Every structure is written in structure tokens, then in C-alpha cells.
Amino acid sequence: MKVLQFTIPVAHDKSIIFEMVNLPHFYPYLHRHHETQITWIQDGEGTLIVGNNMHAFAPGDIFLLGPDLPHLFKSNPEYFNGDEKKGVKAISLFFNPSGMLTPLLDMPEMKPLKAFLQQHQQGFKIPEDAFNEVSQTLLSTKNSFGPDQLIQFFQLLKTLQNINAKVDPLSSYGTSHSISENEGIRISNIYNYIMQHYSEPITLEDVANAAYMTPQAFCRYFKKHTGHTFISFLNEIRINEACKKLTDYKFDSISTVAYKCGFNSITNFNRVFRIIIGSSPREYLDNYGKNFSNLTKAAS
Structure with a gap:
């Protein structure tokens, strides 16, 4: 799938990046990026289009999206009507398993975590019974600094790895490394038209x-x-x-x-x-x- 290649603004002194969204609606174009993404929806409803599948999202949902996985959090139509009472909030964490974290993930002790990330490149939705632990660890990671943040981050990965419930991949279509900004916009506009009508x-x-x-x-x-x-x-x-x-x-x-x-x-x-x-x-x-x-x- 040819989609927008989206670049996460990575600080040179950070190996993990947090983004807090508080907007009328989510970013409206299908896109992908090299970073793995963990997103916690706090306000807002809509449809997550990921690869060739789609999933409803609502407050309290947490999703893991693998690297280079095309996706779009499509807000419901009412979020585009200019209603000031409507808006979306989310916390997202981005990290690149093939970037600065590679040396750590290549350590023998990290082999299970690395295998877990490779196994779930198509992403999954965090089960409801794991929400409290995952959301609390995500917040602890966001609110930490320096080495403590890195320690909390790996604790978050361990929490995800230890989820006992069976999780289904968000997509079955795979990823593509073809890049075309025009194609990404065109596909998004087609999606938007169908979802509006x-x-x-x-x-x-x-x-x-x-x-x-x-x-x-x-x-x-x-x-x-x-x-x-x-x-x-x-x-x-x-x-x-x-x-x-x-x-x-x-x-x-x-x-x-x-x-x-x-x-x-x-x-x-x-x-x-x-x-x-x-x-x-x-x-x-x-x-x-x-x-x-x-x-x-x-x-x-």
C-alpha cells in the first residue's frame, strides 16, 4: 500500500517519544512511519483503518501498531462539524526498534522482548482486562525522565509481553515500503468519501x-x-x-x-x-x- 511516509519528530537525546493529542479530530490521512506506536485513546470515537482491516475505537482503547504499518485513526463525522464540545485526546508513544534501541534489544537478555515485537508487527488491541496495568505503566513512562524513563519503558514492553489473553493482529495485509505522498492522500480521500456516504x-x-x-x-x-x-x-x-x-x-x-x-x-x-x-x-x-x-x- 502506498501511503504517506510520516516522520516522527525525534529529539536527538531521546530514544522514545511521547505525543499528546488534544484536537478537534485525529490526523486525517493514511500514513506510516518507521516507529512502533502505542496509542491510548482518551477522548474521541471513530474507526481505526490499519492495513486492510478496520476497527472501532473509543475512549479507553489502547492499540499497538508495528513499524511501517499503514494506519489512520478516522474520527467520526461529527468531529468535523466545528462543534467546540467535540474533540479528541490521546497519548501516543513512539519508538524505533531498528534505531537507537537496537543495541539494547540485541542483548541476550532482551531476546524475548525483541521476539515479541517482531511477532506483533501487524499490531493488536490491548485486551480490556490488561487496560489498567498497561495504562498505568504508560503514564509512569511518560512522567519519568532520563534512565528512569527507559526502565519504565522496558517495564511497559514486559507488561505487554505478559498479556495472557489471545490477541488478534489488527491487519493481515502486510506492510509495503513503496512511498508516494500523492497515493496516500488519494487513498485517504477515497476512504473519507466512502465513510461519509x-x-x-x-x-x-x-x-x-x-x-x-x-x-x-x-x-x-x-x-x-x-x-x-x-x-x-x-x-x-x-x-x-x-x-x-x-x-x-x-x-x-x-x-x-x-x-x-x-x-x-x-x-x-x-x-x-x-x-x-x-x-x-x-x-x-x-x-x-x-x-x-x-x-x-x-x-x-
């Missing part, structure tokens, strides 16, 4: 026209650069949004969610939902309720 009866011709391409050329281009067909990407966007709406409990029925997300029949919605999620909307909602109840009991 997913609830409408959007057609291949509509999105091809928005990209200033013929439908045939667009199909080849989109498949080459994303690993998706237009329909498969549109369906994933719609089902991802449906999952967010279902778990918000803001709609009175599953069929209402289906129509709000661009499906013209509940039968088609149920079929596509099962293909992508692996269960029916009702089963998904029931499982979400059970998991939420179990987490509430564990926290009390």
Missing part, C-alpha cells in the same frame, strides 16, 4: 467519479492498494458502524440500525453481518451484553 445507496460509479477514475480503473486501483474490492470495503465500513450503533443502544431495533447503515433489507444485513463478524446481530448483541456484565462484576 456509507449510509446512502452509494454505487461504484459514485466513488469512481469522486476519485476521478473510470469504474474499471478504480476497481483495479482500489484492489491493488487496499486488498479490498469496493463492495467488501463498503460492507466492512457499514458493519463496523452497525456494531457501534448496536452497542450504543441508541436505536429501538436491529432493523433500524441496518437501514441507518445503508442496507436496503434486513435479510442482506443479517447475511453480511454474519460473514464479517461470524455471528448474527442478535448473537453479537447478546455476547456484548454478557461480556459487559462480566467485566462490571469483575471490577466491583
Whole structure:
């Protein structure tokens, strides 16, 4: 995937860099960088597009993204409406395993941590039951200085390595080292168009026209650069949004969610939902309720 090559402003006296985001919305273009990234979403909701997959994000989510992994934290449409009450906050940590940290990671004692980072280059979302420990260690790392910060950083990596729950990779498409700023912007604009119009009866011709391409050329281009067909990407966007709406409990029925997300029949919605999620909307909602109840009991 050809995407924006994003350069993290690395200080010469730092091997790890923290970035605090407090803005109306997240950076709106698909991009990648050589650094591994750990991001804790504190405010803001949207869709994380990473490689060829997408995942909803909300406050309390923490993600690890491997080096050179194309990604975009796409804020929901309401964050672009100029509402001063809407905004995003996040803490991100960046480090380059192939940069200044290489000598440390090459030490025999660091072999398990190095293997862990190599194993998870496609990234993963930190499980909810590990949130407290990971977030606290991340804050301790941010608030430390000098050698203490480096010690806390390796403690953070050890905390991630010790997560017992099975974690799924955020992407299965791999990374690419082809670099083109224009391609990154073009793909991002296509993503933005689809995500702004997913609830409408959007057609291949509509999105091809928005990209200033013929439908045939667009199909080849989109498949080459994303690993998706237009329909498969549109369906994933719609089902991802449906999952967010279902778990918000803001709609009175599953069929209402289906129509709000661009499906013209509940039968088609149920079929596509099962293909992508692996269960029916009702089963998904029931499982979400059970998991939420179990987490509430564990926290009390």
C-alpha cells in the first residue's frame, strides 16, 4: 500500500517519544512511519483503518501498531462539524526498534522482548482486562525522565509481553515500503468519501467519479492498494458502524440500525453481518451484553 511516509519528530537525546493529542479530530490521512506506536485513546470515537482491516475505537482503547504499518485513526463525522464540545485526546508513544534501541534489544537478555515485537508487527488491541496495568505503566513512562524513563519503558514492553489473553493482529495485509505522498492522500480521500456516504445507496460509479477514475480503473486501483474490492470495503465500513450503533443502544431495533447503515433489507444485513463478524446481530448483541456484565462484576 502506498501511503504517506510520516516522520516522527525525534529529539536527538531521546530514544522514545511521547505525543499528546488534544484536537478537534485525529490526523486525517493514511500514513506510516518507521516507529512502533502505542496509542491510548482518551477522548474521541471513530474507526481505526490499519492495513486492510478496520476497527472501532473509543475512549479507553489502547492499540499497538508495528513499524511501517499503514494506519489512520478516522474520527467520526461529527468531529468535523466545528462543534467546540467535540474533540479528541490521546497519548501516543513512539519508538524505533531498528534505531537507537537496537543495541539494547540485541542483548541476550532482551531476546524475548525483541521476539515479541517482531511477532506483533501487524499490531493488536490491548485486551480490556490488561487496560489498567498497561495504562498505568504508560503514564509512569511518560512522567519519568532520563534512565528512569527507559526502565519504565522496558517495564511497559514486559507488561505487554505478559498479556495472557489471545490477541488478534489488527491487519493481515502486510506492510509495503513503496512511498508516494500523492497515493496516500488519494487513498485517504477515497476512504473519507466512502465513510461519509456509507449510509446512502452509494454505487461504484459514485466513488469512481469522486476519485476521478473510470469504474474499471478504480476497481483495479482500489484492489491493488487496499486488498479490498469496493463492495467488501463498503460492507466492512457499514458493519463496523452497525456494531457501534448496536452497542450504543441508541436505536429501538436491529432493523433500524441496518437501514441507518445503508442496507436496503434486513435479510442482506443479517447475511453480511454474519460473514464479517461470524455471528448474527442478535448473537453479537447478546455476547456484548454478557461480556459487559462480566467485566462490571469483575471490577466491583
